[in-house]
Amino acid sequence: MNAQPLRELFEAGISEDDRRWLADLVPGSGSATPGQLRAAFTGLGRRAGRELLGPQAAALAAQGITGAARWDRATLGRVALLIAWLPTQPQDRQVDAVRELYLRGDYREQVAVLASLACLPDPARFVPLAAEASRTNVTDVFAAIACENAFPALHLPDLNFNQLVLKALFVGLDTHRIVGLPARVTARLHRMVGDFADERRAAGRSVPADIAYIQSLNEGSER
Amino acid sequence: MKIFDHHVHMTSRTTDDYQGMAAAGIVAIVEPSFWLGQPRTHVGTFEDYFLSLVGWERFRASQFGIHHYCTIGLNPKEANNPSVAAGVMELLPIYLEKESCVAVGEIGFDDQTPAETRYFEAQLELARKSRLPVLIHTPHRDKKEGVRNTIAAVKASGIDPAWVLVDHNNEETIELTLDSGCWAGHSIYPGTKMDETRMVALIRRYGTERITINSAADWGISDPLKVPKTLAAMRSAGLGEDVIETIAWRNPVAFFAQSERLELLNKADHLAIDQRALWQGNSVLRGQQPTVEPRR
Numbered sequence: 392m393n394a395q396p397l398r399e400l401f402e403a404g405i406s407e408d409d410r411r412w413l414a415d416l417v418p419g420s421g422s423a424t425p426g427q428l429r430a431a432f433t434g435l436g437r438r439a440g441r442e443l444l445g446p447q448a449a450a451l452a453a454q455g456i457t458g459a460a461r462w463d464r465a466t467l468g469r470v471a472l473l474i475a476w477l478p479t480q481p482q483d484r485q486v487d488a489v490r491e492l493y494l495r496g497d498y499r500e501q502v503a504v505l506a507s508l509a510c511l512p513d514p515a516r517f518v519p520l521a522a523e524a525s526r527t528n529v530t531d532v533f534a535a536i537a538c539e540n541a542f543p544a545l546h547l548p549d550l551n552f553n554q555l556v557l558k559a560l561f562v563g564l565d566t567h568r569i570v571g572l573p574a575r576v577t578a579r580l581h582r583m584v585g586d587f588a589d590e591r592r593a594a595g596r597s598v599p600a601d602i603a604y605i606q607s608l609n610e611g612s613e614r
Numbered sequence: 615m616k617i618f619d620h621h622v623h624m625t626s627r628t629t630d631d632y633q634g635m636a637a638a639g640i641v642a643i644v645e646p647s648f649w650l651g652q653p654r655t656h657v658g659t660f661e662d663y664f665l666s667l668v669g670w671e672r673f674r675a676s677q678f679g680i681h682h683y684c685t686i687g688l689n690p691k692e693a694n695n696p697s698v699a700a701g702v703m704e705l706l707p708i709y710l711e712k713e714s715c716v717a718v719g720e721i722g723f724d725d726q727t728p729a730e731t732r733y734f735e736a737q738l739e740l741a742r743k744s745r746l747p748v749l750i751h752t753p754h755r756d757k758k759e760g761v762r763n764t765i766a767a768v769k770a771s772g773i774d775p776a777w778v779l780v781d782h783n784n785e786e787t788i789e790l791t792l793d794s795g796c797w798a799g800h801s802i803y804p805g806t807k808m809d810e811t812r813m814v815a816l817i818r819r820y821g822t823e824r825i826t827i828n829s830a831a832d833w834g835i836s837d838p839l840k841v842p843k844t845l846a847a848m849r850s851a852g853l854g855e856d857v858i859e860t861i862a863w864r865n866p867v868a869f870f871a872q873s874e875r876l877e878l879l880n881k882a883d884h885l886a887i888d889q890r891a892l893w894q895g896n897s898v899l900r901g902q903q904p905t906v907e908p909r910r
């Protein structure tokens with residue numbers, strides 16, 4: 392994935408001061424150490440604003456980057472940094488480097504790491520991290536992996552993907568936001584969703600409307 | 615009335631506390647990093663603590679409509695522990711960069727040892743470099759001398775005293791602190807430190823300029839509702855609403871806004887509470903009816 396359009400869009404929206412700060416910290420993306428990258432990644436939180444990209448994200452959607460309309464400017468900057476920087480690191484250090492950024496981030500940093508996963512080279516190696524993130528209890532972080540993110544449907548094994556869908560139902564997230572869900576529906580997922588509906592009824596609680604939506608989708612083949 | 619409790623260790627408190635605080639009008643808090651009641655044996659446990667301050671605890675607070683900020687630092691007690699102190703100092707620059715970190719703290723003196731002095735000075739220097747305010751803990755034992763030494767260290771560091779809040783003051787120390795140009799914090803704490811009635815008397819005598827109150831509630835016998843209780847005591851003693859609002863809100867906001875990281879306070883005073891965004895299992899809500907407020 393070419394990070395250039397991301398970086399240009401980001402740099403157009405920050406002050407001259409902050410552009411210099413970034414250039415000092417991450418001199419061409421090639422030469423940044425993991426420590427420098429981490430400092431820049433964290434520091435972007437208060438230097439780049441919280442406004443959402445909205446329509447500005449159209450240019451990114453054309454490149455196949457999903458969900459960027461809901462990113463804020465810090466997320467954009469962080470995704471751009473990570474995509475540009477990761478390939479400069481030794482191959483065998485890359486998975487750990489991404490996981491470090493995730494584990495040591497505050498929750499907005501974690502959101503940005505998850506948003507970038509599908510755009511990173513050889514994304515399947517980040518399955519353990521995505522599965523781990525799917526277990527978080529912090530709503531925004533869970534939404535970052537579950538919603539408008541191409542990664543889960545493309546790469547998560549059935550077990551993790553089904554858990555993610557169930558969790559989205561529990562949390563009350565709109566499951567239409569799970570990218571690629573229709574293609575991942577299986578007999579097992581239907582059964583899990585049906586059991587959940589039974590549990591709710593038995594407890595005298597309402598059944599989320601999204602259960603009917605998932606049950607209306609045809610089963611594909613189990614992977 | 616909006617209330618800002620600028621010193622409260624929520625990691626040690628329950629969701630009942632959060633509920634009571636929100637009901638009493640507390641919309642923003644600062645949680646200083648401090649010691650956890652027993653010594654830590656690894657630098658890694660400090661790092662996980664810092665991460666919970668910028669992560670899980672901030673999320674927990676948000677579910678009760680409360681903005682959670684923190685201060686990051688090496689506390690004076692554990693500055694005396696050579697197996698962790700140097701390692702924690704190495705972590706500080708990155709955690710001071712976190713967007714919800716609004717000061718270096720709480721730092722200062724406990725036993726007033728040479729190690730405490732060394733790490734206190736080093737952290738004052740870090741605060742200057744990171745352009746962050748400083749929240750200073752003052753000792754329980756030999757307090758007056760501790761405050762004098764604190765102020766001497768602040769002066770020597772070259773930091774503008776307006777960027778420094780010296781906390782846990784009492785009748786014996788408030789003048790020293792105010793005369794230095796630093797802010798004077800008061801922790802309203804059952805049994806020790808300061809109580810509501812004495813605080814009312816201090817405000818009558820010294821006014822409101824650079825004076826703040828907080829609960830300093832933690833894992834000991836303490837009360838996270840002490841700030842609203844003190845405001846109520848001020849009201850029944852006949853202090854004006856303007857005075858009350860300055861103590862409740864304007865002063866702590868003015869102090870921590872120097873970090874330029876309190877931006878949320880201008881936009882929304884009360885995070886929209888949406889507890890539906892939780893699930894069963896190990897979440898904060900366990901099966902009870904969620905509170906849902908429209909987002910504003």
Ligand SMILES: [Zn+2]
Nearest residue numbers: 646648720830
């Ligand atoms: Zn404290």
